[in-house]
Amino acid sequence: MGDVKLAIIVQKPQYKGETSRLGITHAISYQTVEILLADGDTVTPKLCFMGEGVLGIQKGQNAMDLYGITSTETHVKNTLLVDLDVLVCKEDLAKYGIPEDAMPDAEDMGADKKIQVVPFSEIQKAIDESKHVLFF
Amino acid sequence: MKLGVFVSDFKLTADTLDRLKADNLGIILVLNGIYHATTKENGKASSLLDKTSNLYALSEDIQIRGMKDSDVDKRVKVVNYGDVVDLIFNEFDKVAWL
Amino acid sequence: MGNLTIGCFPGLVGNMTYDFALKLAEAAANKGHKVNIWFSGNASGSVKAKQKHLKDYSTGEKYLKALIEKGVEVCACEACSNARGIDKTNAIEGVQWNAMHWYLAKIHASDRVLHIGGE
8 A cells, every 4th residue: 555645734733632733643653653554555645734733732842840740842843853753833923923033943952854944835734645634 | 635624723724724735625513613604703704704615514513502404505505524524535645633 | 434533631621622523423423433532531431431421511422422332432541540540440331441542554555544532
């Protein structure tokens, strides 16, 4: 069957419900899905943040000290460490006044990938090119 | 792309739906989303109904809210769960829940 | 016939989105489709056994057992369930346990996926 592409779209803000975090962790689980698939089969997600989903991913979060939970920032860094493509909607960052350089990166942890701030058209393209789309 | 979108709320999902593009867009109104099909605001029907001609509303969710199929905007086709299954498999390449 | 995977994340009691997911699964199974349901987030709490079907409170247990008997595969996220004090010893019989990659593996094999996100 080969590779199945997924578009995982986070459109809700973080730190109320766990939905947004689960979108990220489900995307990361592409790393281990092969143990349940036939040889050569893979799942390739693109993790996209849009709408209010762009609100809670900026750097400088302090979730561990305040609530004892892993921050969304850390989860996002982990996505980069496992070579996921992470797209953040440029128009929505601008709408909410969030500068692009507020996006976290994981270069100091050895990640090759960086967050891609892109126009919504690129997120639409990810949806078009995927076999399934999952809105979190 | 043939995309079927489930709308389950009255207000919250409008922004995302406004942005999604598809060659063939279907909107399936379920849960509180059925109010888009039955309820006018200040005498005006929901603008969501202008987005596509492929509009569906779940009968069970209409009836549980004390309304009848006859309360539904004429542009919307009333369907049951079995019909929804057929829509998912036969009318769309992929489906999304907003 | 096709293969449908439903990701169900909303909580059990007081959330009719959960009811919708199960009714849709039932309708698809009745039509002869292969159906898989993945419970994560608050939905993972719905696999606890010995639920009381009180008036005005929706329950998953009876429905889930009937779906499993129809051949629907129901799998709960083990981490999400354990976090809620639920494990194999106190869960509904027939429910599978796995990690998130179970969902992705079922998605890989599915013709259609309906991911119903949480609150």
